Amino acid sequence: MADRKICIVTGTRAEYGLLYWLMREINEDTELELQLIATGTHFSSEFGMTYEQIEQDGFVINEKIEMLLSSDSPVGITKSLGLATIGFADAFERLKPDVIVLLGDRYEILAAAQAALIARIPVAHISGGETTEGVIDEAIRHSVTKMSHFHFVGAEEYRRRVIQLGEQPERVFNFGDIGLDNINRLKLLSKEEFEKSIGFSLGKINFLVTYHPESLSHRNPLLTVQALFEALDAFPAAKVIITKPNADTGSRVILEMIDEYALVHSDRVFACTSLGQVRYLSAMKYCNVVIGNSSSGIIEAPAFQVPTVNIGNRQNGRLKADSIIDCDDSADSIKLSIEKALSGDFQKEMTSVMSLYGIGNTSEEIKNVLKSAQLESILIKKFNDFGINSVN
CATH class of the missing domain: 3.40.50.2000 (Glycogen Phosphorylase B;)
Structure with a gap:
């Protein structure tokens, strides 16, 4: 036992x-x-x-x-x-x-x-x-x-x-x-295996997009998602893979907008509820830019040396590698950040990016x-006074 x-x-x-x-x-x-x-x-x-x-x-x-x-x-x-x-x-x-x-x-x-x-x-x-x-x-x-x-x-x-x-x-x-354990331990799909698994062909330029609502923002998430789609439309040659948000305040309107956008642009946009870890990380490996406000763009993407366009305030305060480009939630700001991520100079810098995690x-x-770990008396917690004891 x-x-x-x-x-x-x-x-x-x-x-x-x-x-x-x-x-x-x-x-x-x-x-x-x-x-x-x-x-x-x-x-x-x-x-x-x-x-x-x-x-x-x-x-x-x-x-x-x-x-x-x-x-x-x-x-x-x-x-x-x-x-x-x-x-x-x-x-x-x-x-x-x-x-x-x-x-x-x-x-x-x-x-x-x-x-x-x-x-x-x-x-x-x-x-x-x-x-x-x-x-x-x-x-x-x-x-x-x-x-x-x-x-x-x-x-x-x-x-x-x-x-x-x-x-x-x-x-x-x-x-x-x-x-990062997933990156080290999972066997990722080849490009051909990945395309077959989702029934969608990648192109010369590929975006992986995930946007979650900012629960403390007073801005209507509909406006931000509209701005994101407007920015994506500025790159008509790019193939776009969108993974849908979690169940947060305001997420349902985003789900509906994603479905409609993918239907209208079915030739270049693939949207799904969940790719699963193997397919999601495989998508990240083969994309040119990660776009949105998911923590995966902050933590996992730098390990792949893939640039991230990080939208809005959701990830403010996290440690960020040099591969991450912060922008506001306007269409122009997102578009300019994507252009920067795709630029030759920025892509060259990716070879020296290292994970901070x-x-x-x-x-x-x-x-x-x-x-x-010893569990006896573990429930009795003492407050460590920061100003008295060293954090080391």
Whole structure:
């Protein structure tokens, strides 16, 4: 019988892709038992019913928590948060995990952290200490940090920030960003295999586009997406692959606009709910520019030495490599940034770009800590006074 039960929570396709290798590491360790809770958009037909991919990958989902209401308004999302908290309370009581692993900053992760806090179950949080100033995720991420007992961050600056929040330095680990494990460990598709898998041919110039609504912005996301499409239309020879946003406030209007845009421009635009990690990273490998405001343009794209046009404020505060071009959400600014990314001089600079988020092998490092960590008295947290004790 396994010595320690480690429960991983996943609520979106992107998050599952980041957690995949950690789940594998735990599942293959005979001294550990993997427990898996799926929730959020994994059970939404609108977002691809991606829990099926988890099961196809050979994992057993121990608990399925359906919590999404058919509304992306602030009221609807708040009610979904409440439903998720109730669901996690029941799930944790049935599973009785020794440690719960949460990644990131979405509202279903906040629900899991709240339920774990009351259930007195230690939480290990991945990707704390980062800042994303344009979305409510910023406050959620730091709140989850304060409810967590182990912290696995993506860079040294983020480690210092978690310690600044009062966490004990010996419980904050910088093994690099977990997303880079996919680049190192997945077998990506050849260009021909990728084209066949999506039924769409690439061209001489290819764009990979993902745009999420900025939940703290007062600007209508419809206007930003219209500006993005106007900028893309300035490059009629480019083939465009669009992946759709997660279930955030205002996402449904974006989904409708993407579908309409892809239908009108079917000769050069391919849109889908989810590519999955292998196809998404393969698309990134073969594209000329990553466009939008996804964290993958900040973390993974530099590892491929592919330039990123980062739109708006969603990723403000993150560490950014020299391959990232920030712009506002006007059509002219996006267009000029794409032109810069495609320019010969900028493309030459890509050969010297390096990731700011480590070199991978993060999942194994996290698993080893979770396996060996002493859990006795771990729930009693002492505040590390930043002005008194060194962050080192």
